[in-house]
Amino acid sequence: MTMRKILIVLAIIVVQWGCKSSMETTGAVTEQDQPLNVILMIGDGMGVPQISTAFYFDDRSANFERFKSIGFHKSASVSHWITDSAAGATAFAIGEKTYKRAIGVSKDTLPKETILERLQKKGYRTGLISLTAITHATPASFYAHVKDRDMQEDIAEQLVTADIDFLAGGGKKFFNQHADQRNLFKELEGRSYHLDTLALSTPMAQKKNAFIIADDGLPSKVDGRGAFLKEATTNALNYFDGLNEPFFMMVEGSYIDWGGHAENADMVVTEVRDFDETLGVVLDYAEQHPNTLVIVTADHETGGVSVGKYYEKDAETGKQVEVPQKVGVYFNTDQHSGELIPVFAKGRGAENFQGIYENNMIYHHILKSMEAHR
Template sequence: MSVKKKFTATVAAGAIFSGGFIGLTSEKSPISITAEETQEEKVGVDKKSPENVIVMVGDGLGVGQMEIARLLESGKSGDLFMESLENVGLMRTYSADNAVTDSGAAGTALATGEKTYNGGIGVDSEGQETDSILDLYQDQGKKVGVISTNTVTDATPAAYTASVADRDGQDEIARQMLEHQYDVLLGGGADYFSPESQDGTDLVEEFQSSGYEVVDNESSLEDAETPEKLLGLFNDSYMSYKTDRDELNSEEPTLEAMTQKGLDVLSQDDDGFFLMVEGARIDHAAHAADATGVWQETMEFDRTVEQVVNWAEDRDDTMVVVLADHETMGMSATEPMDIEGLKDIEVSPEYMAQQLATDEETGTFSVESVKQVFQEYANIDLTDQEVDQFLTKIEDNDGEVYAAYRVGWEIGSVIADHYKVGALDTDIRAESGTGGHTGNMVPVFATGAGSEDFEGVMDNTDIIELIANSAKDNNGKGPENSNGKGKDKGKGPNK
């Protein structure tokens, strides 16, 4: 963020941060405040307070997406690993100006504890810059990083690393990332670091000159070992869907590989670290009502959760929080859902859209092309009437055909309808400023040091407080969330 030193704190029984109360309860607290000896006596000290915090965001991941992934992966008696974490809650996600949030406002609430308007990044509802918990960790000399399967400059990672009035300013977000020298930045978005986006400046070269090792594919990430600072840009735009990587001969690393490298780099510092890991394309698949893509992206995210929890399980200094920023498309596993039919689909609706051929006379896709793509990739035989209905939905008000990802939304909705997947219809999505997000509560899972308070119903602005105020106070009682729910900490994984 451009202005980083607005955080002021006083110690009595706690500190004021972003307009909310955060008690200081540990000599290893993420927010370290110098206090007089008499003041320190008023603060309960607990060395179990997390030295390392790993926040894992499944973008757009609601309980419906989880259920679809579980059923397609292992059937009705199967489990996702994240479901095994001992602390479980539900979270409300509304933004400052809407009952339904976008990812910018949602990420900002998670990262800073502030509600903002849809589209805002790292600013409050008045547009004023606000610090994120990542910044507070960095200010205390701890290593910090963000990892995403989207562009590394998109809404969720940007909310932890930048302040812009509009999330579309990804070129400015990239500049702020360089300015603040975050230790690990891994994801897509190379275009935003290029001379074409940066008024002739090659931002990647600037990162290299600042001491970063720069990688751009799976093998170079593996060869990077453990540099002090690491920038990885693995796609010009967002990283490829899991379903498409074989077709594209992709050399992009998995989310697991990026996360393992991030842990290797950040854990070199004995002072601790903060890491945000985003499984971003769950949301993108859900926008297209693409149950197959939701399955594949959610399972990669779940495997990464297991990897991180296994990394942390022998430590008493690490908290892992797994949550979503919002839910997308109201997805659900219906009774007639054709699980086997969905499992047979091997590419994303966006990939299918890119295979459509344009009819020179009409300026839209040819009927034959539409039929061929649906039959080849989705095992669906469309009628002429169904093709006509599809073609009316892929043009804007000026008669121009949408970009491939938006055409993919309509392809995915046709597939979802055919295979009986529960999801918002296309008319509701078209009227939605967020492209189909909902106000549904989303799950929160937590484990490790200080995680016991992640229980009950909470608000997205509670998350930063629950992390920063995670140790016991002198009465053995944890902080309350916004609904007044606190938890006796006499029981839990660190008892």
């Protein structure tokens, strides 16, 4: 090969290497370079014992096993060591601790921008899914600003103008039975929402969607709710996928908490199973979309639950005997507890959620993950 040919070959190699390097650093956008989707799943009232039931009451493997990055948060509010859902979710939403019963406000009752509102300003689409009223404490903390969680008509009014792209849950009475005779459903439709108050129908691709299908909360699993949480989450993910824009979505498994308050073991077990099945859908999506961060946690634990030996009465002796291949779910209280709460994370930035920290740091860990992967 002549010197001229050698120089030409070397030049081609240099150009190809330069193009590849440029694409990797400043050129074509890969999926890893895209803005980070964030899916925050909150199992209301779900501590380690509740999660443990997913490993004993199903033949399949729990989707919780798919996580490698795990931490714990400290759930206390500024007013009470034992928090409630309002203060707990608000800490996630605004990045600072507040008082018990507060919704989207500081400890001094000042409205604070939520992570949902912050990301909307950055061009993010947003979604909220709950099994309770969509105006209930956990979902409300991401878009509303009121001094007390029971101000649900005020919260509903704020939802109308919150411009959330996908809504699914209950709470019809706070929209169509308003004390001042306002029909907030008509106002939502006036803001170009596709509204369904009867069923979880197919979302309309180029409109905002609101599925508010129960007067208050939906039924529990033991009362026949069906697969609403899984189906609503699947519909939301398909909807956001079609928009091809970054999104933030919060999904609440609400009735794990209610099972603890009722000291109802079957309710706890079935609600955790339902949450875990929905988690499987979310994790499958995240694995197919590398620009996605999934965080799973709870606002607090409810019931002081423990998982221990299971006993049955022996037919011959009448004595209580242990059943080796069964476990029992036991309650220490019908109220919230002060347990450390697990945090599971998967996807880009998951390493930021390891360790033990205050609950409001989840907000900051999300932002850190987003900044690191711009």
